[in-house]
Amino acid sequence: MSEAQLTVVMQNLTEGMVVSTLDGQILHWNQAAVQQHGFANEEEARRKMEAFRQFFTVATLDGEIVAFEQWPLPRIMRGEKLRACELCIRRLDADWERIFSYSGEIVHPASGPALAFLTIGDITERKRAEVAVQTSQRMLQLVLDTIPQGVFWKDRESRYAGCNALVARTFGLASTQSVVGMTDFDFVALTREQVEFFVRKDREVMDSGKPQLGIIEQATMADGSTRWLETNKVPLFGTAGNVIGILGTWQDLTVRKQTEETLQMMRFSVDRAGDSVFWVSRDGRILYVNNAACAGRGYSRGELLAMRIFDLDPDYQPGVWDPHFEDLKRRGTMTFETRHRAKDGRVFPVEVSANYVFINGQEFNFATLRDLSERRKQERLALRSQRMESIGTLAGGIAHDLNNALAPIMMSGELLRMEYPRESPLLDRIEASAEHAADMVRQLLTFAKGAEGARISVQPARLVREMENMMKGSFPKNIETLIKCDPQLPTVLGDATQLHQVLLNLCVNARDAMPRGGTLTLEAETHKVDAAFAESEPEHEAKPGSYVALRVRDTGVGIAPEILDRIFDPFFTTKDPDKGTGLGLSTVMGIVKGHGGFTQVFTQPGQGSAFTVFLPVDPAGSAPEPTSKAAGQFRGRGEMILFVDDETTVRNVARAVLQHLNFIPLIAIDGADGLMQAAQHRTEIRAIITDLHMPRMDGLAFVREVRLLLPEIPIVVASGRLEDDEAAKLTAMGVTGRLDKPFTQAQLAEALRNLLATTEA
Numbered sequence: 001m002s003e004a005q006l007t008v009v010m011q012n013l014t015e016g017m018v019v020s021t022l023d024g025q026i027l028h029w030n031q032a033a034v035q036q037h038g039f040a041n042e043e044e045a046r047r048k049m050e051a052f053r054q055f056f057t058v059a060t061l062d063g064e065i066v067a068f069e070q071w072p073l074p075r076i077m078r079g080e081k082l083r084a085c086e087l088c089i090r091r092l093d094a095d096w097e098r099i100f101s102y103s104g105e106i107v108h109p110a111s112g113p114a115l116a117f118l119t120i121g122d123i124t125e126r127k128r129a130e131v132a133v134q135t136s137q138r139m140l141q142l143v144l145d146t147i148p149q150g151v152f153w154k155d156r157e158s159r160y161a162g163c164n165a166l167v168a169r170t171f172g173l174a175s176t177q178s179v180v181g182m183t184d185f186d187f188v189a190l191t192r193e194q195v196e197f198f199v200r201k202d203r204e205v206m207d208s209g210k211p212q213l214g215i216i217e218q219a220t221m222a223d224g225s226t227r228w229l230e231t232n233k234v235p236l237f238g239t240a241g242n243v244i245g246i247l248g249t250w251q252d253l254t255v256r257k258q259t260e261e262t263l264q265m266m267r268f269s270v271d272r273a274g275d276s277v278f279w280v281s282r283d284g285r286i287l288y289v290n291n292a293a294c295a296g297r298g299y300s301r302g303e304l305l306a307m308r309i310f311d312l313d314p315d316y317q318p319g320v321w322d323p324h325f326e327d328l329k330r331r332g333t334m335t336f337e338t339r340h341r342a343k344d345g346r347v348f349p350v351e352v353s354a355n356y357v358f359i360n361g362q363e364f365n366f367a368t369l370r371d372l373s374e375r376r377k378q379e380r381l382a383l384r385s386q387r388m389e390s391i392g393t394l395a396g397g398i399a400h401d402l403n404n405a406l407a408p409i410m411m412s413g414e415l416l417r418m419e420y421p422r423e424s425p426l427l428d429r430i431e432a433s434a435e436h437a438a439d440m441v442r443q444l445l446t447f448a449k450g451a452e453g454a455r456i457s458v459q460p461a462r463l464v465r466e467m468e469n470m471m472k473g474s475f476p477k478n479i480e481t482l483i484k485c486d487p488q489l490p491t492v493l494g495d496a497t498q499l500h501q502v503l504l505n506l507c508v509n510a511r512d513a514m515p516r517g518g519t520l521t522l523e524a525e526t527h528k529v530d531a532a533f534a535e536s537e538p539e540h541e542a543k544p545g546s547y548v549a550l551r552v553r554d555t556g557v558g559i560a561p562e563i564l565d566r567i568f569d570p571f572f573t574t575k576d577p578d579k580g581t582g583l584g585l586s587t588v589m590g591i592v593k594g595h596g597g598f599t600q601v602f603t604q605p606g607q608g609s610a611f612t613v614f615l616p617v618d619p620a621g622s623a624p625e626p627t628s629k630a631a632g633q634f635r636g637r638g639e640m641i642l643f644v645d646d647e648t649t650v651r652n653v654a655r656a657v658l659q660h661l662n663f664i665p666l667i668a669i670d671g672a673d674g675l676m677q678a679a680q681h682r683t684e685i686r687a688i689i690t691d692l693h694m695p696r697m698d699g700l701a702f703v704r705e706v707r708l709l710l711p712e713i714p715i716v717v718a719s720g721r722l723e724d725d726e727a728a729k730l731t732a733m734g735v736t737g738r739l740d741k742p743f744t745q746a747q748l749a750e751a752l753r754n755l756l757a758t759t760e761a
Helices: 003-011 031-036 049-054 072-077 124-146 165-170 192-208 254-272 291-297 301-305 321-331 373-419 421-447 460-474 496-512 531-536 561-566 584-594 648-660 671-680 699-709 724-732 745-760
Strands: 016-021 026-029 056-059 082-091 096-107 115-122 150-155 160-163 212-220 226-237 243-252 276-281 286-289 333-341 347-359 362-371 456-458 479-485 492-494 518-529 545-554 598-604 608-616 640-644 664-668 685-691 715-719 737-740
Touching (some): 016 031, 016 072, 031 115, 049 072, 072 082, 072 096, 072 115, 096 124, 124 165, 150 165, 192 243, 254 291, 276 291, 291 301, 321 333, 321 347, 362 373, 373 648, 456 496, 460 479, 460 518, 460 545, 492 496, 496 584, 584 598, 584 608, 640 648, 640 671, 648 664, 648 745, 671 685, 685 745, 699 715, 699 724, 715 745, 737 745
Parallel strands (some): 479 518, 640 685, 685 715, 715 737
Antiparallel strands (some): 016 026, 016 115, 056 082, 150 243, 212 226, 276 286, 276 362, 333 347, 456 492, 545 608, 598 608
């Protein structure tokens, strides 16, 4: 090709072309190159390369200025080969900027010097389009990355083609680009079952061409946690309408699931709570109730939700609710007591803990309500127990004074009978009255945790037989007596006299409840008390085990409900003043509790009552035969007896009785006086009888001191009231003898017989 032809070809090329000598002299620009660089013609552009510094600056696509030596043509002139070197060219004398792609190298013609050839492609518009696409992609990625959901897309083979930042972060990827080409099997945290489920859902969407929405699935994350996801998958279609992949989104439901589970647990807990729970609106409508609220009032949940809270309050007055709610709003929380009415009409006390709640612009009352019925019952039991304790203390004090008053009377009987033999009938009546009074005192002391006899194995069947004989001989003929008793009943450990008193009191009460006649049934049977019963009836203080149940049933008038909880109170009676003391049932209660048992009462007004006494079975199991009493009254042989008591009348009568029994009485007015007398007559005294409760120095202190002086002297304590701790202290000091006040001359003689027998032995 000739030079002329070559020139024509170069001038018609769409790419620019520049030819230069190796020393920088531009030899030729084609038309495209002239136009690309903003020159008017080739002559204007045909200069030394160095001259172009005044027209242009060259920069990389990132904006970094390129030094002249690194411009494309100087690099070629130094021998470099350029291939698609992209640079940004700016005219200094005009608002002009283009992006060119440079290629070139040194060419060696067949003749003449070597030349530098440079081709120039204007890629400005393509680059701008690429930047626009990249900007658009970055904006799209930014949008995807800000979405609070995982977004991903896959090809037909379930390979990831992209994702947003949440997906990459969740699965521990370095960037969103890292996911490209991966499959779910590449996420090592996922279990095989999870991956197979994901891929199966992908295939279903791509094969059907239909979306699947709301897929609930689990996925194990890079941190090892397992999350609940709600996933949507839709098919992606190509230009030909064929499915080329899927687009998916997922939302992390873990917090919602946990919240739902927490709410379910809270609702379960609230519904199983013993207290009632109410949510109430500002105008009093019931919005929510738990199971306890329904069960305690007998309404269904639907019935309660159709009511207002004040519909349950029998004391509600119209117009009270609004001020009440405002008061709650001001205080924030309130605790008060009110009453609720159940569906069956039953009214019961409740304790309300109300709380003001403000949620989303709405006002509520959140309240827990506790049924106070059981608490009130326990409070009544506690008050009754306190009342019993107080009355018991009073009764004990009264009994002590009565004992001191009765002691001289009961000891004087034999002396008076010897001096006035013709007045024996009168003395018999006096002694009988004194014995009756002493029995009442013993009942008082029993109630006040006082007198107790020896505990032995007692056969309940024998008690029943004795009571049967007594009733046949003394109860009215219009009262039929029925006995139901197993003769092989196990024994109980107790005081036979006290247990006889229990049956006597119950049978007498049953007799008096049937003034027009009826049937009195006395039953005795074994009974097992289990832990469930003991826990369900705490007021009985029952312990699991075997018991003998003694039941007295009548067909009398019954007991009115309003007085049922008072019948065991001392001095409480419904009988006429001359018919009862009010101590019968309180004595029963004291004796039974003292024996480790408990009492149950069932009654129906107009139908009768049944009192059941439960006594623990004696583990030893056998009842001893009663021993015969020694015949005749013991008399002394001139022994000196120290008698200590602070009551003048008791001392005077005791002196006379001791002299009558052939003893030498040494009398002291209290413990201090007794100690002085003991010191003066230490070699003469053979036994000591002392009161327990005295001023100055009481019986315990006296015994403690006299033991230091006379360590072997036998001592008996005379008292109508001996507490457990006092008995324990006396036993520790070697004092086991006891003489219950008030005592007779015969009982005093028997006590002295036992005392002196120990010294003789």
